[in-house]
Amino acid sequence: MTPFKRANRVMPGGVNSPVRAFRAVGGEPPFAVSGDGGFITLADGREVVDFIASWGALLFGHAYQPIVDAVRRAAVDGTSFGIPTIAEVELAEKIVEITPSVEVVRMVNSGTEATASAIRLARAATGRPAVVKFAGSYHGHADPFLVDAGSGLATFGVPSSPGVPDGTVADTLIADYNDLASVETYLATGTVAAVIVEPVAGNMGCVPPIDGFLAGLRRLCDEHGTLLIFDEVMTGFRVAADSAQGRYGITPDLTTLGKVVAGGTPAAAYGGRESLMRMIAPDGPVYQAGTLAGNPLATAAGLASLTAIQDDPSLYGRFDEAGDKIADRLLSTMADVGLPGVVTHVGGMIGVFLGVERATTWNDVSGLDGDLYSRFFHAALEGGVLLPPSPYETWFLMESHLDGLLDRALDILERAIREAVR
Ligand SMILES: *Cc1c(COP(=O)(O)O)cnc(C)c1O
Secondary structure, three states, X not given: OOHHHHHHHHOHHHOOOHHHHOOOOOOOOOOEEEEEEOEEEEOOOOEEEXXXXXXXXXXXXXXXXXXXXXXXXXXXXXOOOOOXXXXXXXXXXXXXXXXXXXXXXXXXXXXXXXXXXXXXXXXXXXOOOEXXXXXXXXXXXXXXXXXXXXXXXXXXXXXXXXXXXXXXXXOEEEEOOOOHHHHHHHHOOOXXXXXXXXXXXXXXXXXXXXXXXXXXXXXXXXXXOXXXXXXXXXXXXXXXXXXXXXXXXXXXXXXXXXXXXXXXXXXXXXXEOHHHHOOEOOOOOEOOOOOOOOOHHHHHHHHHHHHHHHOOOOHHHHHHHHHHXXXXXXXXXXXXXXXXXXXXXXXXXXXXEEOOOOOOOHHHHOOOOHHHHHHHHHHHHXXXXXXXXXXXXXXXXXXXXXXXXXXXXXXXXHHHHHHHHO
């Protein structure tokens, strides 16, 4: 019996998160045994270059020594206490030091918790019910965010999962990413507590904000008394040390962080202006808690991750150069075989869109050719490169890709494009 068949007997889809079942590309998912730098060793013994990077959580590579050492040291002292630890304070101080808009921060266990908590706070602070999110954006699996955008048309939400009551998403309004007009109509109603946005959209492939979009959101929110939430669970510490808010110079009211902030362990955070964050219990009435929040292992990994970022000021510039190289090489191969395409990149986020002419809105990218991507994906895996198993996922760079490994991977990816169109 394959590991996947065995897993399927006791787990829905054989996995703990749906994308890992590889349904979008077909076939059985490979199982990871261990990782080292840019590589994962699979259960069948093969080594593959990994561009999933734990969905962006790994910035420096697998089994990065400073993180492994920090977690090991922490574990020896005890895995959880339920009373405060100094390391939690150090991590909070570091997040506040690095992240421009965050004055006070609360640790939670997942990005889903961070966004759900931020929305609760925004509703409490404004006394308003509605929330604007963007079609094609992902903010975790909490009920208020599980809304299908339908077509590109802005519309009142309909739940995209059974089990989510209509009432829960009735206040979730869907706008179009990179389209300020679609937001303005909602804000004019005066009922919108918050606009939540991935400042670089990363869950419909990587779609960077067009010039003026984020600044426009800031202005519109200010005009209408609406809070601006940057969901930086993916972009945080990935597109710049000071995250997307630093890179684009826009100050959100609240920020959610995850993935890199915990260096590949389960933790996330939300934070922002002190006046807002003091509304959180026990300073204020907005309840939010967590038995394992600020867990010592996750805190140690997060501190090691953020310290490594501060110690490597050239990292994001090198990511940007690598992104240019990936775009050059893959686009010239696509041109060579007569395939249209777009390659986007911001820091350690890469978007590779096969077969489209433009990638600035959900409409541009919502009709990607799944069969084409699937052929490309399997040809790449055959050659030794593990890509995200869906055309709608961002590829993630790790520091360990940058020395020579990237060129080897690009050779394989160029061949995979040729095979995919054959
Ligand atoms: C991954 C992600 C989340 C959800 O985080 P989990 O830790 O998976 O719950 C939320 N928002 C964005 C932008 C993400 O990329």
